[in-house]
Amino acid sequence: MEESKNEGIVRSRLRKPMDKLALIFSSSIKDDEKIFYYDILVDLAHVLSLHRSGYLSLIETKEIIEALMRIRDDGYEKIPAGYEDVHEAIEAKLTKITPHGAKMHTGRSRNDEVATCLRLYARDKLLSIMESLISLRAVILEIAEDSIDVISPGFTHLQYAQPTRMSHHFLAYHDMLKRDFDRALSAFKRVNLSPLGSSAFASTSFNVNREYTSRLLGFNNLVENSMDAVSSRDFAIESIFVSSSILLSLSRIAEEIILWSSEFNFIELPDEFSSSSSIMPQKKNPDIAELIRARAGRVCGNLASAMMIYKAMPFAYNRDFQEINPLLYFSLESAEMATSIMASMLSKIKINKDVLKEKAVKGFTLATEIADMLVQKTGIPFRIAHKIVGLTAMKSDAIQGRNLTKTSNEVSLDLLLKSLLESAKEVCKDSKIEKKYLEKICEIDEKDIEGVINPELALERRKNPGSPSKLEVLRMLNSRKTAVQKDLELVETKVDKISKSLENLYSEVEKILKTEGI
Numbered sequence: 110m111e112e113s114k115n116e117g118i119v120r121s122r123l124r125k126p127m128d129k130l131a132l133i134f135s136s137s138i139k140d141d142e143k144i145f146y147y148d149i150l151v152d153l154a155h156v157l158s159l160h161r162s163g164y165l166s167l168i169e170t171k172e173i174i175e176a177l178m179r180i181r182d183d184g185y186e187k188i189p190a191g192y193e194d195v196h197e198a199i200e201a202k203l204t205k206i207t208p209h210g211a212k213m214h215t216g217r218s219r220n221d222e223v224a225t226c227l228r229l230y231a232r233d234k235l236l237s238i239m240e241s242l243i244s245l246r247a248v249i250l251e252i253a254e255d256s257i258d259v260i261s262p263g264f265t266h267l268q269y270a271q272p273t274r275m276s277h278h279f280l281a282y283h284d285m286l287k288r289d290f291d292r293a294l295s296a297f298k299r300v301n302l303s304p305l306g307s308s309a310f311a312s313t314s315f316n317v318n319r320e321y322t323s324r325l326l327g328f329n330n331l332v333e334n335s336m337d338a339v340s341s342r343d344f345a346i347e348s349i350f351v352s353s354s355i356l357l358s359l360s361r362i363a364e365e366i367i368l369w370s371s372e373f374n375f376i377e378l379p380d381e382f383s384s385s386s387s388i389m390p391q392k393k394n395p396d397i398a399e400l401i402r403a404r405a406g407r408v409c410g411n412l413a414s415a416m417m418i419y420k421a422m423p424f425a426y427n428r429d430f431q432e433i434n435p436l437l438y439f440s441l442e443s444a445e446m447a448t449s450i451m452a453s454m455l456s457k458i459k460i461n462k463d464v465l466k467e468k469a470v471k472g473f474t475l476a477t478e479i480a481d482m483l484v485q486k487t488g489i490p491f492r493i494a495h496k497i498v499g500l501t502a503m504k505s506d507a508i509q510g511r512n513l514t515k516t517s518n519e520v521s522l523d524l525l526l527k528s529l530l531e532s533a534k535e536v537c538k539d540s541k542i543e544k545k546y547l548e549k550i551c552e553i554d555e556k557d558i559e560g561v562i563n564p565e566l567a568l569e570r571r572k573n574p575g576s577p578s579k580l581e582v583l584r585m586l587n588s589r590k591t592a593v594q595k596d597l598e599l600v601e602t603k604v605d606k607i608s609k610s611l612e613n614l615y616s617e618v619e620k621i622l623k624t625e626g627i
Contacts, residue, residue, distance in 0.1 A: 132191070132193070137193070137194045137195075137431050137434060137435075138190070138192060138193070138194060138195060138198065140434055140435045140438060141185075141194055141195030141196075142185045142195075143230060143434075143438045144195060144223075144226040144227065144229075144230050145184075145185040145188070145195055145199075146181070147225075147226040147229040147230055148195055148196055148199055148222070148226050149177055149180065149181045149199070150229065150326060150611070150614070151222055151225050151226055151229070151305060151326070152177050152199065152213060153174065153177055153325075153614060153618055154305065154322040154325040154326050154614060155213070155216075155217055155222075155305065155317070155322060156170060156173050156174060156177070156213055157170075157321075157322075157325065157614070157617050157618070157621075158306075158317050158318045158321050158322050158325075159212075159213075159215055159216065159315075159317070160621070161318060161321065162315070162316045162317065162318055164212075164215055164216070164315060165209075165212060165215075167621070167624060168209075169209040169212060170621055171621050171622060171624065172207040172209050172210075173203065173207060173209055173210055173212070173213055174618055174621055174622060175207075175622065176203050176206040176207050176210060177199075177203065178618070178622075179206065180199055180202055180203065180206075187202075188202055189201055189202055194219070194223070194431075196219050196222055196223060196226075197219070200213065200214065215315060216306075216308065216313040216314075216315030216317045217305075217306075217308060217313075217317070218307075218308045218309040218310075218339070220307070220308070220309050220310060220339040220425070220426040221304045221305050221306065221307040221308055221309075221335075221338060221339050222305070224304040224307075224332075224338060224339050224341075225303060225304050225305040225326070227344075227345060227434065227437065228300055228301070228302065228303070228304065228328075228344060229326065230437075230438070230441075231300045231344060231345065231348045231437065231441065232297065232300050232301045232607075234348070234441035234442070234445060235293050235296060235297045235300060235348065235351070235441070236297070236600060236603060236604055236607075237445050238293055238351070238352075238355065238441065238444050238445045238448060239290055239293050239294060239297075239596070239600045240600055241445055241448035241449045241452065242286055242289060242290045242293065242355070242448055243290070243593055243596055243597050243600065244448075244449070244452045245286060245448050245449075245451055245452040245455070246283050246286050246287065246290070246589070246593050247593055248452045248455050248456045249279050249280075249282050249283045249286070249455065250279075250280075250283060250586060250589055250590055250593065251456075252275075252276075252279050252455065252458075252460075253275075253276040253277075253279040253280050253283070253582070253586055254276070254586055256274070256275040256276045256279070256460055256462070257274065257276045257579065257582060257583065257586075258274075258579075259274065259275040259276065259460065259462045259465055259466070260272055260273075260274060260275075260465065260466050260469045260564050260565060260568070261273055261274065261275040261278065261375070261465040261466075261468075261469055262465070262468045262469045262470075262471060262472075262474060263278070263474075267368075268472065269468070269471050269472030269474050270474060271474050271475075271477055271478075272469040272470060272474050272475065272564035272567060272568060273469075273568070273577045274568060274577045274579070274582055275460065275462075275465060276577075276582050276586070277576075277577035277582050280582065280585050280586065280589065282358075282362055283589055284589075285358045285361075286355075286358055287589070287592065289351070289354050289355045289358055290596060292350075292351050292354055293351045293355075294596075294599070296344075296347045296348055296350075296351050297603070298329070299343075299344055299347065300344045300347070300348060301327075301328055301329045302328055302329060302330050302331060302332045302344075303319065303322065303323035303326060303328035303330070303331050303332065304331075304332045304338035304339060305317075305319065305322045305323070305326070306318070306319035306322060306331075306335075307319075307332070307335035307336075307338035307339050308335065309339065309425070309426065310335060310336045310338075310339050310340060310424070310425030310426060311335060311336070312335040319331055324610060324613075325610060325611075325613065325614040325617070326610065326611070326614065327606065327607035327608075327609075327610030327611055336424055336425045339425050339426050340422070340424045340425040340426055340427075342415075342419055342422075342430055342433055343419075345415065345433050345434075345436075345437045346412070346415050346416060346419060346433075348437060348440070348441060349408070349411055349412045349415050349436060349437060349440040349441075350412055351444070352408050352411075352412075352440035352441055352443060352444035353405075353408050353409045353411075353412045353440070355444045355447075355448060356401070356404060356405035356408045356409070356443065356444055356447060357405055357409070359401050359405065359447050359448065359451050360401060360402045360404075360405035362451065362455075363395075363398035363399070363401040363402045363451070364398075364402060366378070366395060366398040366454075366458070367395045367398050367399060367402070370393075370395050373464075373468075374461055374464050375460070375461055375464060375465055375468075376458045376459060376460055376461060377458065377459040377461065378393065378395055378398075378454075378458060379454065379457035379458060379459075380393075381453075381454075381457065382395075382396075382397040382398070382450070382453070382454040382457070383395060383396065383397070384396040397450060397454060398454070401447050401450065401451065404443050404447055407439075407443070408439070408440045408443050408444070411436040411439060411440045412440070414432075414436055415433045415436045415437070418430075418432050418433055419433065469564050470562070470564055473502050474564075475561060475562050475564065475567060476498050476499075476501075476502055477498075478561045478562070478567045478570075479498050479501075479529070479558070479561055479562070480494040480495050480497070480498040481494075481561075482553075482557060482558075482560070482561045483497065483498070483550065483553070486549075486552075486553060486557060487546060487549035487550055487552070487553070488546075488549065489546040489549065489550065493536060493537075493546060496532075496536045497529060497532045497533045497536050497550070498529070498532070500532035500535060500536060501525075501528045501529050501532045504528060504531075504532065522555040522558050522559055523555060525558055525562075526553065526554070526555055526558050529550075529553070529558075530550065530551060530553075533546075533547060533550040533551075534547060537550075
């Protein structure tokens, strides 16, 4: 930034300059680079409105606009130092370029100015995040389609539970991220509203034409109540919440990437998203996934911080709001970057299909299928079948000689049948009611057992909506492809609408700049 001696800073009724340490403590200038471009946009829209309402002559308007364009082109690095924020610094530089710059703040407060800049920033970041989420969802659907026939183990409590399809697992990722997309879309509607023209909080006697500036800046509507417009930061908190939700989702995926690339050996991480050890040359560490997991904690912390700052703020504006700004910037940027990184990382992972298939039936994962078969074949209550198969699993030595570490397909059918019958006798002897089911259970043969210990067949018996049967997975996959395309078109429409509004703003600027004969 350009150096400043601070002599030119106007402090109105205050005779002494601000204490140097107090200025450093209160200044947001280090963070304000995020909204520098948006401040110029807001200034241009406001100046055009003042000119349209007759408060600025053509020559004044032209000189101010020329100066603002120069400041924009010089960049953030060239604004003067020693000011409380970017808004004050831009205005100070503007008035040095043209004395008419002192009129730019007519009918405006920094309260409505900063609120507008923050909404513009959050709006653009939410759109970028939605685009990144669409890209990530598309990558996930590609993986799901490529792994449609890959049988994999499913887990509860991180214990081997039941077989599933890897495609079904990735569809769960997609649906979680689709909800995050919908949250971002919903938040966008409340963010994309204009506070400009509200002044400090009680509006202004100048006709600043709020609807006009709202259209120029691409807002959908106004934050109508002028006090609410400057004193609300729920849009920022909601944007941080959206970021938190996205990073929570990404963190869960990252956690599984970390697990799957370890002893599980379900996947191999791409080199581009891994690191090696500084001392152990054989290592391939999932550093990027770990950092995404950690970043989720920081952003969730930002959400708590923002809410605690906001929770007791009296109306209207309070300087406390400034502390929310860096939380907003960091959270939205983290969500955008982490989503893009996750998409790139997942697009390059290698799925170890043979390992997944082998481990799909590890730990007697077809036990539930056997219990269901007992119910369907004999009509016994499921709870009794559950006891029988549970006892069979407990007596695993009778089946395999060691705690079911081999796959179910390696279990001798006659040994499994024998163990089931022994367990059934033990369970049914405890109750006269249960004894009547024993005769039906004894009718079970090896063919019945063989029909339920094949994981592919087990999955195809699941015909309910949302199940991992191949037909259902294909149906879900196709419907989600359609949803991704619709969401992409929706975001493109919103981006296009905003772009056209800003093009119109600059078209109005060009008309002023090209005017001759002043």
